Amino acid sequence: MKQGLSLRVSQHLALTPQLQQSIRLLQLSTLELSQEVDQMLDDNPFLELSEDQAEREDFGVAQADTPVSEGDRDAEFAASPMPDMGSATVTSTTSDEDNAPLGGDEGIDWDGDGSTEMSPDDGEWGVDAKARSNNLNGDEDKDATELARTQESLQAFLHRQALGLRLGAEDSAALRFLIESLNDDGYLEESLEDLARTLNPADEEEQDELVHHFSVALGLLHSLEPVGVGARGLAECLCLQVKALLQDVELDWDDREVLDVALRICQQPMELLARRDIKRLVQLGVGSDALVREAIAAIARLEPKPGRRFVDVERNIVVPDVLVLQVPNTNKAAQAKFRVMLNPDVMPRLKVHDIYANVLRNHRGGKDSASHAALQQRLQEARWFIKNIQQRFDTILRVSTAIVERQKSFFTHGELAMRPLVLREIADELGLHESTISRVTTAKYMATPFGTFELKYFFGSGLGTESGGNASSTAVRALIKQFISAESAKKPLSDNQISEMLKEQGIECARRTVAKYREGLKIAPASLRKAL
Structure with a gap:
C-alpha cells in the first residue's frame, strides 16, 4: 500500500462545557432551575445568594439585541436533535467527561471567554429580584406553595x-x-x-x-367521610353515596323513589349509565322512563372521585416566568400597549463569594499550584453559572416580548383573536435557531390579563379562510367552545353542524377536525350533552 498526504476541508464544532450548561439551563422549568441553583450552591463554595442590589453584568439585556454570530447559530444547530444537519460535517466532541456533573473538577475546562476579568467586581445578577425567604414571617407573606403544603391529605x-x-x-x-x-x-x-x-x-x-x-x-x-371512600370501583362508589342519601329521614317520597331507581341503575353494568341507554334500563325493569331520566340526573350530581378535593394542589401550582401588564393609556383611540417583564420571584440573585475570591486572588503562585488551579476553576465555574442563568432569563424575555408583539390582539380581545404563529417566525426575528425557541417555550409560563399560559400556547397552526388568510387553531377551538356553550341543552350541536357554522364564519374546518378539537377541549359528543 502506497502512503501519501492529502488535504480535506471539514467543519468541526466542539460543545464546550459553558455552551452545554447554557443549553441545559435554557430548557429547565422554574422548579428544575431552582433545584439546580440549590445544588450548585451546595457544591460550589464560591457561589452564594445575595440580598444586596448590584449592577447587572455587561452581558445582560443591554446586549440582548446584538446580532448572533454565525458560530453561535452553528452551535445551536449542533445541539438541536433535528436530523437535517446540512451538507457540512459537524462533529460534537461531547465525551463522558463533558457529561459529568458541572459542579465537579475533573474533565471540565472553564477557561476561554470567561476570564477572571469577565466580572471584575464579582457582583450579583438580578437587580429587581427579591432574596429568597421561607415565607413564614406572617400569613400575608405566605405564597400559594406554602398554603398548599398545609392542606390535609x-x-x-x-x-x-x-x-x-x-x-x-x-x-x-x-x-x-x-x-x-x-x-x-x-x-x-x-x-x-x-x-x-x-x-x-x-x-x-x-x-x-x-x-x-x-x-x-x-x-x-x-362509614367515614367523604362518602364513597374505600370503594373498589365506580359502581360501588356511587352505590355508597346513594345509600347515604337514602338514610336521610327527612327525604320525601318522590325523592326517595328517584334514589331507589338510581341505586338500581348503579347496580347495572356501568356501560348503560355511560351511554345513558334509557331504553335498555327501562327494559331491564329499573323503573319508568321518567324515573330513569330523573335518576340519571341525580347520579350525575354525585362525586365519582371522593378523594379529589384532598389531592395535593401543589402539583397544579404554576409560577409564571414572565408578567404581561397593560400600560395605562390616556388616549382611548390609540392601540393598547403592554409591558413585558420577568417575574422577580423566580429570578435567583447569585453572586461570587467576595471573601473567597479575594483570598484566592491574593495567593497566586503558591506552593500548591495544583490546588490553586482547581480552586480557580471552581471560581470560573461559578462565574459562568451566573452568566448562563442571566442569559437564560434574557432569552426568555426576548422571546416573550416577540410573542406579545405578534399576538397583541390576543392580549386585547382574548383567545378568539389569536393569530397563527410558528416557531420559525420568532426564530427568524430574533436570529436564533428554532430548537432554541422550542426550549424557551417549553415549561415556561406567562401571566396575562386573561390567565396564565405556557409560552407554547401562543403558537398554533392556521386554517384556511374564504378571504385567503389563515385563522389560528387556538381561535377555532375557542369559537367551538363558544358555540357549544350557547347551544340548546335539548338539541346540542353535532360536529357536522359546528363545521357548517365555522364555514359560515369563513373558516374551512372539516367535521373530523372539529371532533379532534372538541376532544382536545374535553367536551363530550352531542349524544352525551343532550339533556334528559
Whole structure:
C-alpha cells in the first residue's frame, strides 16, 4: 500500500462545557432551575445568594439585541436533535467527561471567554429580584406553595376520624392499613385477599383471619367521610353515596323513589349509565322512563372521585416566568400597549463569594499550584453559572416580548383573536435557531390579563379562510367552545353542524377536525350533552 498526504476541508464544532450548561439551563422549568441553583450552591463554595442590589453584568439585556454570530447559530444547530444537519460535517466532541456533573473538577475546562476579568467586581445578577425567604414571617407573606403544603391529605383526614372509633388493636391496625392503601381518588384498588397475601403470603389460615379483619375495617371505612371512600370501583362508589342519601329521614317520597331507581341503575353494568341507554334500563325493569331520566340526573350530581378535593394542589401550582401588564393609556383611540417583564420571584440573585475570591486572588503562585488551579476553576465555574442563568432569563424575555408583539390582539380581545404563529417566525426575528425557541417555550409560563399560559400556547397552526388568510387553531377551538356553550341543552350541536357554522364564519374546518378539537377541549359528543 502506497502512503501519501492529502488535504480535506471539514467543519468541526466542539460543545464546550459553558455552551452545554447554557443549553441545559435554557430548557429547565422554574422548579428544575431552582433545584439546580440549590445544588450548585451546595457544591460550589464560591457561589452564594445575595440580598444586596448590584449592577447587572455587561452581558445582560443591554446586549440582548446584538446580532448572533454565525458560530453561535452553528452551535445551536449542533445541539438541536433535528436530523437535517446540512451538507457540512459537524462533529460534537461531547465525551463522558463533558457529561459529568458541572459542579465537579475533573474533565471540565472553564477557561476561554470567561476570564477572571469577565466580572471584575464579582457582583450579583438580578437587580429587581427579591432574596429568597421561607415565607413564614406572617400569613400575608405566605405564597400559594406554602398554603398548599398545609392542606390535609385524605389519609390524615381519615385517620383523624378513625380516632373517634372504639376499636380493638387488630381492627384498628386493619383500618389504618386500608386507609394507607387508598389511591389519590379514594379507591381501594387491590382486593382484600391480595392485601392479606402481601402481609403473610405463606399461612392460609392467617390470611383468612386477615381478610376477616379487613372486611370489618372496610365496613368502617365506608362509614367515614367523604362518602364513597374505600370503594373498589365506580359502581360501588356511587352505590355508597346513594345509600347515604337514602338514610336521610327527612327525604320525601318522590325523592326517595328517584334514589331507589338510581341505586338500581348503579347496580347495572356501568356501560348503560355511560351511554345513558334509557331504553335498555327501562327494559331491564329499573323503573319508568321518567324515573330513569330523573335518576340519571341525580347520579350525575354525585362525586365519582371522593378523594379529589384532598389531592395535593401543589402539583397544579404554576409560577409564571414572565408578567404581561397593560400600560395605562390616556388616549382611548390609540392601540393598547403592554409591558413585558420577568417575574422577580423566580429570578435567583447569585453572586461570587467576595471573601473567597479575594483570598484566592491574593495567593497566586503558591506552593500548591495544583490546588490553586482547581480552586480557580471552581471560581470560573461559578462565574459562568451566573452568566448562563442571566442569559437564560434574557432569552426568555426576548422571546416573550416577540410573542406579545405578534399576538397583541390576543392580549386585547382574548383567545378568539389569536393569530397563527410558528416557531420559525420568532426564530427568524430574533436570529436564533428554532430548537432554541422550542426550549424557551417549553415549561415556561406567562401571566396575562386573561390567565396564565405556557409560552407554547401562543403558537398554533392556521386554517384556511374564504378571504385567503389563515385563522389560528387556538381561535377555532375557542369559537367551538363558544358555540357549544350557547347551544340548546335539548338539541346540542353535532360536529357536522359546528363545521357548517365555522364555514359560515369563513373558516374551512372539516367535521373530523372539529371532533379532534372538541376532544382536545374535553367536551363530550352531542349524544352525551343532550339533556334528559
